[in-house]
Amino acid sequence: MAHSPFTIKLRWPGALAGALVLLLTLGTLGAVAWQAEWVGGLSPADYAAIRFTVLQALASAAISTMLAIPVARALARRQFRGRSILITLLGAPFLLPVIVAVLGLLMIFGRSGLLNGGLAWLGLPGFSIYGFHGVVMAHVFFNLPLATRLILQGWLAIPAERFRLTASLNASVWQLLERPMLRAVAPGAFLVIFLICLTSFAVALTLGGGPRATTVELAIYQALRFDFDLGRAALLAGIQFLLCACAALVVWRLSTADMLSGGMDRRVQRWDSGAAWLDMLVISAAAIFLSLPLAMIVFRGLPGLVDLPVSVWWAAARSISVALVSALLCSGMAVALALWGGRFVAVVGVLPLAASGLVIGTGAFLLIYPVMNPAKAALVVTALVNATLALPFALRALEPGIDTAKRDFDRLAASLGFGPWRFARMIILPRVRRPLGFGAGLAAALSMGDLGVIALFAGDAQETLPLAMYRLMGAYQMQSAAGAGLLLLGLSLSLFWIFDKGGRAHAQM
Amino acid sequence: MTKATFLPVVAGLALCAAGAWAETPVLQVYTYDSFTSEWGPGPAVEAAFEETCACDLQFVGAGDGAALLARLQLEGPSTDADIVLGLDTNLTAAANATGLFAPHGVNADLSLPIAWDDPDFLPFDWGYFAFVGNKGEAAPASLQELADSDIQIVIQDPRSSTPGLGLLMWVKAAYGDEADDIWAGLADNIVTVTPGWSEAYGLFLEGEADAVLSYTTSPAYHLIAEEDASKVAWGFEEGHYLQVEVAGKLAGSDQSALADQFLAFMVTDAFQSIIPTTNWMYPAATPAEGLPAGFETLLTPSKALLLSADDAAAVRDAALDEWRTALSQ
Numbered sequence: 001m002a003h004s005p006f007t008i009k010l011r012w013p014g015a016l017a018g019a020l021v022l023l024l025t026l027g028t029l030g031a032v033a034w035q036a037e038w039v040g041g042l043s044p045a046d047y048a049a050i051r052f053t054v055l056q057a058l059a060s061a062a063i064s065t066m067l068a069i070p071v072a073r074a075l076a077r078r079q080f081r082g083r084s085i086l087i088t089l090l091g092a093p094f095l096l097p098v099i100v101a102v103l104g105l106l107m108i109f110g111r112s113g114l115l116n117g118g119l120a121w122l123g124l125p126g127f128s129i130y131g132f133h134g135v136v137m138a139h140v141f142f143n144l145p146l147a148t149r150l151i152l153q154g155w156l157a158i159p160a161e162r163f164r165l166t167a168s169l170n171a172s173v174w175q176l177l178e179r180p181m182l183r184a185v186a187p188g189a190f191l192v193i194f195l196i197c198l199t200s201f202a203v204a205l206t207l208g209g210g211p212r213a214t215t216v217e218l219a220i221y222q223a224l225r226f227d228f229d230l231g232r233a234a235l236l237a238g239i240q241f242l243l244c245a246c247a248a249l250v251v252w253r254l255s256t257a258d259m260l261s262g263g264m265d266r267r268v269q270r271w272d273s274g275a276a277w278l279d280m281l282v283i284s285a286a287a288i289f290l291s292l293p294l295a296m297i298v299f300r301g302l303p304g305l306v307d308l309p310v311s312v313w314w315a316a317a318r319s320i321s322v323a324l325v326s327a328l329l330c331s332g333m334a335v336a337l338a339l340w341g342g343r344f345v346a347v348v349g350v351l352p353l354a355a356s357g358l359v360i361g362t363g364a365f366l367l368i369y370p371v372m373n374p375a376k377a378a379l380v381v382t383a384l385v386n387a388t389l390a391l392p393f394a395l396r397a398l399e400p401g402i403d404t405a406k407r408d409f410d411r412l413a414a415s416l417g418f419g420p421w422r423f424a425r426m427i428i429l430p431r432v433r434r435p436l437g438f439g440a441g442l443a444a445a446l447s448m449g450d451l452g453v454i455a456l457f458a459g460d461a462q463e464t465l466p467l468a469m470y471r472l473m474g475a476y477q478m479q480s481a482a483g484a485g486l487l488l489l490g491l492s493l494s495l496f497w498i499f500d501k502g503g504r505a506h507a508q509m
Numbered sequence: 510m511t512k513a514t515f516l517p518v519v520a521g522l523a524l525c526a527a528g529a530w531a532e533t534p535v536l537q538v539y540t541y542d543s544f545t546s547e548w549g550p551g552p553a554v555e556a557a558f559e560e561t562c563a564c565d566l567q568f569v570g571a572g573d574g575a576a577l578l579a580r581l582q583l584e585g586p587s588t589d590a591d592i593v594l595g596l597d598t599n600l601t602a603a604a605n606a607t608g609l610f611a612p613h614g615v616n617a618d619l620s621l622p623i624a625w626d627d628p629d630f631l632p633f634d635w636g637y638f639a640f641v642g643n644k645g646e647a648a649p650a651s652l653q654e655l656a657d658s659d660i661q662i663v664i665q666d667p668r669s670s671t672p673g674l675g676l677l678m679w680v681k682a683a684y685g686d687e688a689d690d691i692w693a694g695l696a697d698n699i700v701t702v703t704p705g706w707s708e709a710y711g712l713f714l715e716g717e718a719d720a721v722l723s724y725t726t727s728p729a730y731h732l733i734a735e736e737d738a739s740k741v742a743w744g745f746e747e748g749h750y751l752q753v754e755v756a757g758k759l760a761g762s763d764q765s766a767l768a769d770q771f772l773a774f775m776v777t778d779a780f781q782s783i784i785p786t787t788n789w790m791y792p793a794a795t796p797a798e799g800l801p802a803g804f805e806t807l808l809t810p811s812k813a814l815l816l817s818a819d820d821a822a823a824v825r826d827a828a829l830d831e832w833r834t835a836l837s838q
Binding site (some may be wrong): 045048099102104106107108110111112130148195201202205206207208209210211212214219221222224225226228309311365366368369373375456467470471472474475476477478481 | 542544546547548549569570571572575576577579580582583584587589603660666668669674696699700701702703704706707708710711712714715716717718727730731734789830833834836837
């Protein structure tokens with residue numbers, strides 16, 4: 001950034017991280033396009049796929065964000081036993097491999113699920129989850145927790161002093177604090193979820209009920225796997241980036257920066273109470289919607305967990321190490337980028353969301369293959385790609401805190417003669433422990449559940465847990481697969497919980 | 510470790526590796542994931558072949574059949590693969606078009622329900638596509654009857670899954686120009702379309718559908734491995750489409766003789782007797798001891814349908830359009 005308002009600058013780590021993101025997103029797309037033989041453009045079916053993709057992503061993002069606001073608000077102003085466990089558990093759907101989560105949802109909302117069982121018992125007509133509403137519902141299941149967490153971070157970032165001030169002025173917390181905060185935070189949450197849903201593939205197809213529910217990502221899959229039409233894949237992936245760019249521009253225009261002054265990191269006390277029963281109702285409703293399918297996954301997986309094959313445990317160990325490396329990389333990159341700041345970082349921070357996992361995998365394969373055996377690089381590439389894919393979330397969680405710390409302490413630290421490293425270590429990092437732990441936990445857990453890259457690269461003894469689970473399913477071993485799914489759920493959540501807890505250990509000063 | 514000690518160690522390791530390589534040649538076989546998994550035929554095949562070849566047989570799993578071909582196309586002529594095992598007849602035309610394959614040169618007595626004369630690709634197993642449902646429930650006797658019924662089925666997407674593509678070809682081979690009527694009739698029977706076989710089969714077992722597109726041999730798995738006789742395959746009057754799974758030798762293989770040896774081994778009893786209860790398909794050449802107990806209970810279709818590789822490639826795009834249009838109403 002040429003006109004940084006800050007005195008203390010540290011650019012090269014951010015530039016390095018930014019370059020890696022560009023390489024893995026646009027670079028891999030370029031590699032695919034480079035190899036392509038260009039024949040013809042888009043078919044009418046492709047346009048239908050684009051339309052469906054955008055519509056379902058808009059609906060999913062809008063509903064997830066709107067539902068997340070009351071949930072986050074309720075969680076922000078209520079303290080109760082089990083609150084922190086609840087917040088962790090609510091993150092689970094987002095971290096699950098698609099097929100595990102979909103099967104969990106179907107055990108509640110499917111044709112022979114609990115809901116239809118109950119309806120039939122009451123003599124009411126059945127409910128079919130398959131269709132546009134099912135796709136949106138599944139996406140809300142996946143993303144409501146993420147939206148809640150992102151918006152909750154916004155609530156928690158409001159300094160205690162402002163609540164004190166508002167209370168002493170006898171002013172409305174909603175008017176003065178919460179609405180401006182939401183205007184700053186909610187559009188970003190909407191954008192993130194819109195982009196996640198934009199690249200959805202298996203959820204949309206499985207619950208969409210047929211080819212009406214074709215997304216751009218499925219068209220890319222077809223182009224890469226069945227037609228080997230790299231040109232079409234590159235074109236479609238380019239369109240995904242274009243859609244992402246449009247959405248990002250609109251959102252950036254809409255959102256306003258929160259420009260109040262900083263606080264002293266005191267513990268928040270609230271004088272406005274609101275209706276406690278309403279808050280608890282909101283929290284309970286969200287908890288039931290999100291946890292019932294999870295409970296079914298546990299129930300389904302327990303029998304298979306007992307006699308899991310040894311190879312699955314090895315796969316789990318491999319997944320954990322990939323997840324840890326990915327979490328470290330992701331946090332480092334996110335801090336570097338957030339310290340750098342500016343428009344470039346804002347772009348880098350959303351690019352991975354719009355990238356097609358399939359195109360990243362294929363492009364990385366094309367880039368690596370001439371140099372070395374891709375199987376040898378499988379785990380390294382998986383860790384790198386997963387760190388990059390999780391970066392937008394970590395960055396989004398970190399940025400507000402780092403921006404505030406920079407704004408509040410830049411001049412003071414500069415006048416004390418702090419160098420950039422010391423500034424980062426002593427001023428910034430202690431202030432962003434919580435979002436940093438959250439981001440690292442998310443990166444670790446997302447990496448645990450990822451299947452995209454490893455499927456193309458993995459050699460003989462390199463399968464990760466999700467891949468092992470899919471291979472079990474492919475060999476009729478549905479019970480073991482359910483057990484592996486449960487193991488995956490448990491490990492993802494534990495990793496997330498450990499990092500998140502680590503981040504919160506000293507959060508209250 | 511100092512540089513002075515480090516370098517000789519590296520050189521030593523490199524020499525060891527080179528020495529080991531010179532002694533035991535490595536045969537790389539690219540295949541689909543479920544072939545090389547510990548429940549698949551891979552481990553037993555590897556052990557059996559390595560007894561005879563004084564070589565190191567390495568399976569490289571690459572997704573499903575379509576992903577396997579895509580992987581080969583990505584690698585191009587410089588691929589390390591000596592053999593590709595696991596393509597089916599819907600993919601062999603595209604595989605042939607890459608120009609990467611060499612004739613297999615094996616003369617074997619195959620037990621396929623059709624004549625086989627492809628000079629480049631040699632079958633290792635085969636099966637009939639079929640809808641698999643629960644014993645004792647309504648079982649339609651034809652595609653037409655299924656389309657007219659209100660039975661709920663789950664199928665795979667022909668754009669991302671080989672069984673899905675198989676069903677597309679099945680309807681096309683049975684009904685030709687009237688295939689779109691059948692699809693229009695099936696539209697209200699299809700609960701949903703999944704990206705791959707595993708998801709569809711999982712949904713069926715969870716009770717989301719009355720039946721799933723799979724193979725006539727699927728009930729054999731439940732019967733033999735789980736002693737569960739509750740699954741049946743529906744026999745259809747129109748006949749059943751075949752899936753013939755083949756292997757081919759790469760023209761650029763640096764282990765050409767060994768690759769030939771593997772392909773010849775592939776149609777012997779030692780390989781073929783492993784197939785039925787690991788890959789749950791029919792062996793391409795029935796071994797001397799016959800099929801395992803339980804296979805005699807399976808449905809034997811009255812008629813086998815199969816489009817030639819060229820025909821399958823030629824009708825695919827139009828058939829996909831029909832499918833998409835009919836199911837998007």
